[in-house]
Amino acid sequence: MGVVEAKVNNTTVLYFQGMGVTFMYLGIADFWVFLAYTLCVSAALLCVIYGLINWNRNGDEVSPESVAWAKEEDMRSQDL
């Protein structure tokens, strides 16, 4: 993935050249930083999609163990 430099309105603009196509990635000079930038948004999107798909999955029954745990947790919280 190569980087091509060009001047647009006195500002240096960087392009990525690869796979026969030239891209400009939001003014970011390095493909790996651009990848990080897009992966941040993609990872957040993954979280959103996962949350929506599994919104009601796995059930919300409360086990007796969880109830016992909660009672003990409350007792300890009162200590603090």
Place this chain on the structure above:
Amino acid sequence: MEGTLFLFIITMVYLFVTGYLGYLGYRNTKTATDYMVAGRNVHPAVMALSYGAAFISTSAIVGFGGAAGLFGMSVLWLTVLNIFVGIFIAFVFIGKRTRAMGHRLNVHTFPELLSRRYDSRFLGLFSALVIILFMPLYTSVVLMGAAKFVEVRLGISYEAALLFFSAIVALYVIMGGLKGVMYADAAQGGIMLVGMTILLFLSYYQLGGIRGAHEQLSALAPKAVELFGAAGHRGWTSMPEFGSKFWWSVVSTLVMGVGIGVLAQPQLAVRFMTVKSNVELNRAVLVGGIFILLMTGTAFTVGALSNVYFVNESGQIAFLATGKDIEQIIPEYMKRFMPFWVSDIFFVTLMAAAMSTASGQFHVMGTSAGRDLFNAFGKKLSGNANILITRLGILVTLIASVLLAYILPVFFESGIAIVARGTAIFMGLCAATFLPLFVGGLYTKRITRTAAVWGALSGFIVSLVWLLFVHEKESSVLLVCNALFGRPSLFGDARTGFILWSEVDALFIGLPISTVVTILLSCITKALPQSHLDQCMGMKNNRLLTK
């Protein structure tokens, strides 16, 4: 004057709202039992915001935002890990099993979880000691990050700012913030969300939008190369040169140390247990992903973009314009280039970030000092004695954290990103020590008690030795290597291929070693009794494994 009045008013409003929410939570006794038994649900946004507020601190915003001011947008890889590892993996693959096992074993703290899972008092004692001895380092940099902002915003000395801020946090903790009332934490998360969104929008807007801002930052690359080219800097929108000092600092310490380290954070692991069911964890992933994107994504992007602002104003890059004090980059940026009201909302944002994180940390340190330490010795304390020891533990760790925050800037030379490194050291140490046995213990019955103990010990010892004798940023300050061998790092500038040993973070060495030790010893030592394993993993899991 007008600015100071506004700051005073919104600070008071914030403190009042936080106090009121804490009081409401206390009055309405929305306790764990209420959530589990009375059918009340914690709204997923509340759960995610409270987790996020504990996760993201002033360290992430001021410390790592400042580090991005020096290293550039390459630090955004940490945001990728924060979201993918810290939220997605943590909630989906760690959280659900932690919650299930925690409830089955009726454990309430991280040391208790390890101790019961491996039926080992030593692991309980050891993990409590690691928390008590090393977490104050993390807490101190959280306080430091906020104090640096107060110093610049109010124009007072760092020492006075630290005292002022520590007093607010201590008051919050003493007045009940320690209970970690979920709604107060979530409100703090909400404030952080608003503050950071305004900051991101304005920072891009004033530079002509996303692309325009990045292009201006890319155009500054020659300045970065001129100043730090020898260390591997290639501009603020580029990765540092592969294998260079800067590359190792960014990739091994800042990105991996914190990105991976978050999985074995004692104060975050226990939060999963407070959730009623897996449904809430699924839903919290949605909110958490967006929250972290707006927190660290904003801090790291704005930190890097601040260079454009500083160069346009003074001709100097952010690092030089702030006297090589990395932690002052974000505060100075806010003061010089943002309207006063944005700067003041940001101040409240930082208070919220520091309070929510610090209160969680003090909770963990206090209970480690009280219940965990004494339980490990097989002593059951009476109710009153336990409360006293816990409170004493909180007081001692609070004082230790404040003292460290005073001392650290004296010992570390300027320009070393103390806040970011302090965070990375603690998280890396936790990961190297606990990650294999914690995650392994959730997923497999095969890890033996001996393997868990020696895995933890090997990861901890190797990491400490690496910090003391090899990783130069720390070893040169800790002076042990110099006293024994007459040089700051045993490896100096030695390289093996692209590996520059003195820059490789302790996590890179400690975690693989603890993982290998845990696996190898599990193959050759005696397994825990089947009945104990069934109790830990549950029968459903047992059936799955034996199929």
